[in-house]
Amino acid sequence: MHGRVKSGWSRTRRDCPLIGWSLLVVLFWLSAVVWAQPAGPDSVPPQVVGASPADGMRQVAIDTAITLEFSEPLRAGVGSFELRDDNEQTIAGALHFSPDGQAITFTPQHRLHFGKNYHYRLQGVQDPGQSRYVGG
Numbered sequence: 001m002h003g004r005v006k007s008g009w010s011r012t013r014r015d016c017p018l019i020g021w022s023l024l025v026v027l028f029w030l031s032a033v034v035w036a037q038p039a040g041p042d043s044v045p046p047q048v049v050g051a052s053p054a055d056g057m058r059q060v061a062i063d064t065a066i067t068l069e070f071s072e073p074l075r076a077g078v079g080s081f082e083l084r085d086d087n088e089q090t091i092a093g094a095l096h097f098s099p100d101g102q103a104i105t106f107t108p109q110h111r112l113h114f115g116k117n118y119h120y121r122l123q124g125v126q127d128p129g130q131s132r133y134v135g136g
Contacts, residue, residue, distance in 0.1 A: 004037040042077050042129025048122075062114060065107040072127050073101030079098030079133070086117050 050069035053060045066083065076097040083091040083106055092109040106127075112118060125133040 009035050020026075036055040041133075042127060042131050044072075045131040046074055046127045046133050048124065048133075048135055054106055060112075063108075064112070066120060067103055067105045068122070071102075073099045075103065075126055075130075076101060080121075080123050081123045081125075082123075083108065083118055084121065085113070091118070 048068050049071050050067075052067045053064060064124065074097065081095050081104060083093060085091065091112070094107050094109070096105045096107070097117060098104070106120070122135070
């Protein structure tokens with residue numbers, strides 16, 4: 001009978017492609033499970049990589065919105081943004097996150113005043129891995 005049994009089952013892997021394919025499927029599944037494991041907690045906080053208008057810019061239009069771009073997506077709705085004038089008065093407005101989460105835009109409720117300086121405070125903003133923005 002030369003290595004074969006009557007039932008049609010093979011004694012060797014070479015003679016039975018079903019065992020070979022089964023082993024291949026199991027190995028593929030195991031490799032997918034290993035690669036799908038999370039790499040660990042995200043310890044890199046988001047950083048501001050762009051701003052419009054740019055920091056220190058003069059003669060900015062009084063109806064300008066402020067946009068900050070980040071190095072990675074942020075968690076929408078987490079944290080606060082405040083725009084303040086020279087007298088530390090908070091300027092009311094609305095904060096919007098971009099669809100990809102990598103930018104926020106603050107639109108003042110009213111026009112800004114000519115000749116005044118403004119600065120922003122960004123607090124509690126974090127990425128999906130809960131790393132908090134720590135910039136100034």
